[in-house]
Amino acid sequence: MSVPAVDTHSAEVRSSGSGVLPLPVGHDANAASDAELVARAKVGDARAFDELTDRYLDAAFAVAHAQLGYAADAEDVCQDAFLTALQRLEQCRDPDRFRVWLLRIVRNRAHNLRRYRSVRSEVGLDDVSPPSAAEDPGDDAARAELRDRINAALKGLPPAQRQVVLLFDLQGWSHGDIAESLGISEGASRAALFKARSALRPQLKDLMDPENEA
Amino acid sequence: MSGADRYREALGAASRPPRRRDLRERIQVATQAELARRRSTARGAAGGTQGSRAAGLATKGLALVLASAAAVLVAVLWGPAVIGSPSPTGEVEREYATAEAERLELTLVDGTSVTLGSTSRLRVLPLREGEPREAHLEGVALFEVAHDPARPFIVRTGTAVTRVLGTQFVIRAFPGERAIGVAVAEGRVAVLPDGTAQRPAVVLNSGQVGRLGADGMFEVTQDPREVSRFLSWTEGPIHFRDRPLSEVLHELERFHAVTFSIPDAELAARPLTIRLQRDRLHETLTAISLAVHARYERSGDTITFRPLE
Numbered sequence: 037m038s039v040p041a042v043d044t045h046s047a048e049v050r051s052s053g054s055g056v057l058p059l060p061v062g063h064d065a066n067a068a069s070d071a072e073l074v075a076r077a078k079v080g081d082a083r084a085f086d087e088l089t090d091r092y093l094d095a096a097f098a099v100a101h102a103q104l105g106y107a108a109d110a111e112d113v114c115q116d117a118f119l120t121a122l123q124r125l126e127q128c129r130d131p132d133r134f135r136v137w138l139l140r141i142v143r144n145r146a147h148n149l150r151r152y153r154s155v156r157s158e159v160g161l162d163d164v165s166p167p168s169a170a171e172d173p174g175d176d177a178a179r180a181e182l183r184d185r186i187n188a189a190l191k192g193l194p195p196a197q198r199q200v201v202l203l204f205d206l207q208g209w210s211h212g213d214i215a216e217s218l219g220i221s222e223g224a225s226r227a228a229l230f231k232a233r234s235a236l237r238p239q240l241k242d243l244m245d246p247e248n249e250a
Numbered sequence: 251m252s253g254a255d256r257y258r259e260a261l262g263a264a265s266r267p268p269r270r271r272d273l274r275e276r277i278q279v280a281t282q283a284e285l286a287r288r289r290s291t292a293r294g295a296a297g298g299t300q301g302s303r304a305a306g307l308a309t310k311g312l313a314l315v316l317a318s319a320a321a322v323l324v325a326v327l328w329g330p331a332v333i334g335s336p337s338p339t340g341e342v343e344r345e346y347a348t349a350e351a352e353r354l355e356l357t358l359v360d361g362t363s364v365t366l367g368s369t370s371r372l373r374v375l376p377l378r379e380g381e382p383r384e385a386h387l388e389g390v391a392l393f394e395v396a397h398d399p400a401r402p403f404i405v406r407t408g409t410a411v412t413r414v415l416g417t418q419f420v421i422r423a424f425p426g427e428r429a430i431g432v433a434v435a436e437g438r439v440a441v442l443p444d445g446t447a448q449r450p451a452v453v454l455n456s457g458q459v460g461r462l463g464a465d466g467m468f469e470v471t472q473d474p475r476e477v478s479r480f481l482s483w484t485e486g487p488i489h490f491r492d493r494p495l496s497e498v499l500h501e502l503e504r505f506h507a508v509t510f511s512i513p514d515a516e517l518a519a520r521p522l523t524i525r526l527q528r529d530r531l532h533e534t535l536t537a538i539s540l541a542v543h544a545r546y547e548r549s550g551d552t553i554t555f556r557p558l559e
Binding site: 078079081090094098106107109110111114115118149185 | 280
């Protein structure tokens with residue numbers, strides 16, 4: 037079995053009208069493309085599938101958590117969704133857009149879980165616990181305070197707005213990809229982002245650069 | 251760092267999975283079997299040796315089909331083990347182990363097939379001329395022993411020794427459980443309850459289940475349906491018949507990385523008869539809730555059942 041050579045991955049650049057946004061945090065322009073990783077995973081390359089997991093686990097969790105409200109449920113859905121994606125890799129018609137296809141699976145799994153969940157004694161979002169010191173050793177008080185403000189602000193958003201703002205502002209997805217993943221129109225994605233930022237702005241106005249408005 | 255970078259960094263920190271490392275490991279474990287199946291298929295397509303084996307088995311009135319490749323690991327998790335193509339001499343002791351919600355299908359050097367269940371450990375001793383074939387089990391496993399009259403097959407579990415006379419059977423011996431169980435699907439086994447010849451061996455025939463309790467008492471029941479339930483984990487669904495909720499949930503803990511809690515004693519003792527899918531936790535919990543008129547709440551890895559008011 038031959039392993040596809042690793043190609044230079046072209047950098048992803050978005051123009052938001054008044055300026056160019058930097059690449060999303062953690063993006064590596066020299067990494068293998070999703071299509072290459074999917075091809076390798078199809079023949080059982082565990083490292084390739086690990087890389088895909090690492091790339092899209094945060095996005096998958098964000099979508100699932102926004103729908104379900106409980107981190108433990110979102111984790112279950114993520115595990116189930118990644119396994120399902122691996123089992124059905126041949127059904128991913130455009131491997132370069134694996135992430136869009138994956139998040140559709142996540143969304144469907146989360147939707148199904150909501151239908152089967154028992155009534156809980158208390159309803160509401162649980163806290164997504166901040167990273168432990170071992171996972172985030174460089175954290176300091178200012179960062180922790182900012183993270184808590186963001187977390188509180190996100191909890192006040194409806195699920196759709198929360199998903200869109202995380203996928204757009206954090207993961208760097210286009211409205212087209214977001215719309216296809218979440219089963220909404222591009223217009224709805226733009227509207228959700230606008231509303232989410234409007235809601236977040238009063239709490240975070242010292243952080244949000246007006247040039248980043250889409 | 252610009253405001254936009256700080257915003258994005260804080261957004262990431264606020265939305266990241268709180269147990270990201272654990273979740274990644276869970277996904278790695280969950281996908282091992284499928285990745286192994288794909289590697290095996292790719293090797294087979296390239297003319298290599300298939301590492302996995304799907305077995306269709308016909309016994310005396312009891313047909314067994316091992317579960318799909320998606321649920322069975324064909325590569326060992328640790329240790330110097332060979333799967334599918336055993337070493338020619340069997341000179342090396344081999345050890346196999348499974349984690350929660352995993353199964354391992356393997357072929358020993360003598361041709362005996364073993365399906366090792368969840369959270370189980372099997373140690374296979376090297377073959378010696380003129381001596382019995384021997385394995386040590388902690389957990390649960392299905393054995394299809396290759397016939398060899400010159401060399402009986404022995405399985406040691408805790409204090410009991412099961413001597414195989416040519417057959418297919420299941421042994422269940424988890425640490426912490428009060429009884430060791432042996433269920434025979436085909437053929438005969440002889441069980442030495444204390445592992446020595448001081449007590450007479452108890453012979454179990456097809457359709458019989460033997461249970462060795464902590465008090466040393468060995469009970470035998472003739473119940474082919476009970477044998478079927480002993481084997482049900484190899485086929486997928488788990489069968490429970492008039493078992494208390496606490497026992498059902500304890501069994502489920504072996505297939506899912508959760509801990510169950512039932513503060514209400516009456517609810518814990520409430521019996522249910524149910525057939526559950528081993529690998530679908532939420533559907534399983536919903537079915538159980540309906541069956542015992544209860545509700546459940548989840549907090550992290552702990553799931554608590556309470557009666558419906």
